Amino acid sequence: xxxxxxxxxxxxxxxxxxxxxxxxxxxxxxxxxxxxxxxxxxxxxxxxxxxxxxxxxxxxxxxxxxxxxxxxxxxxxxxxxxxxxxxxxxxxxxxxxxxxxxxxxxxxx
Amino acid sequence: xxxxxxxxxxxxxxxxxxxxxxxxxxxxxxxxxxxxxxxxxxxxxxxxxxxxxxxxxxxxxxxxxxxxxxxxxxxxxxxxxxxxxxxxxxxxxxxxxxxxxxxxxxxxxxx
Numbered sequence: 059x060x061x062x063x064x065x066x067x068x069x070x071x072x073x074x075x076x077x078x079x080x081x082x083x084x085x086x087x088x089x090x091x092x093x094x095x096x097x098x099x100x101x102x103x104x105x106x107x108x109x110x111x112x113x114x115x116x117x118x119x120x121x122x123x124x125x126x127x128x129x130x131x132x133x134x135x136x137x138x139x140x141x142x143x144x145x146x147x148x149x150x151x152x153x154x155x156x157x158x159x160x161x162x163x164x165x166x167x
Numbered sequence: 168x169x170x171x172x173x174x175x176x177x178x179x180x181x182x183x184x185x186x187x188x189x190x191x192x193x194x195x196x197x198x199x200x201x202x203x204x205x206x207x208x209x210x211x212x213x214x215x216x217x218x219x220x221x222x223x224x225x226x227x228x229x230x231x232x233x234x235x236x237x238x239x240x241x242x243x244x245x246x247x248x249x250x251x252x253x254x255x256x257x258x259x260x261x262x263x264x265x266x267x268x269x270x271x272x273x274x275x276x277x278x
Binding site for chain 2 (some may be wrong): 067088090092098099100101102104105145147149157158159160
């Protein structure tokens, strides 16, 4: 039931792009994306509701493919501040989030 | 400041003891969630309250309990503590449907 995130980790140079995927075996009501820096609380990035919409937040955007039950997070022209662990949370019908295991993103100068 | 307040920030206690973690949600949010995060691990959902009522339960141990009070603040009680209970405990709040806002967490160390 836990969504599968891929890749588990990625190392980029500053300015490069990255894609993080989140797949579920269950029909989804929504998908949440969060970023957590080491020792800090997760920070909400965006929520995507079923309907296949794409959302953006500065140079970070995401898509949600309802039919495939998957979401992708796109980070373009990555900055050092983007480093951290990215979690997706998939919402079924009961307002409860099921969290992925996280994708660790390391940005090098 | 996220608007979700957690106290204390750090707690060091001995095995077998009992502690209480406190959380005040963001103004207007009725839902409160408790999570446990062990070192470099993912978020383990413990329990959710909505407007004073328990709404969902995760992998919460019987030694752990929680409640949400009429003013919507919540407390997580951890008893008969074991070394393995050492972790970061996060509280989060959310509106009816929307993103979660997390508090800064309580780092619990059991010695």
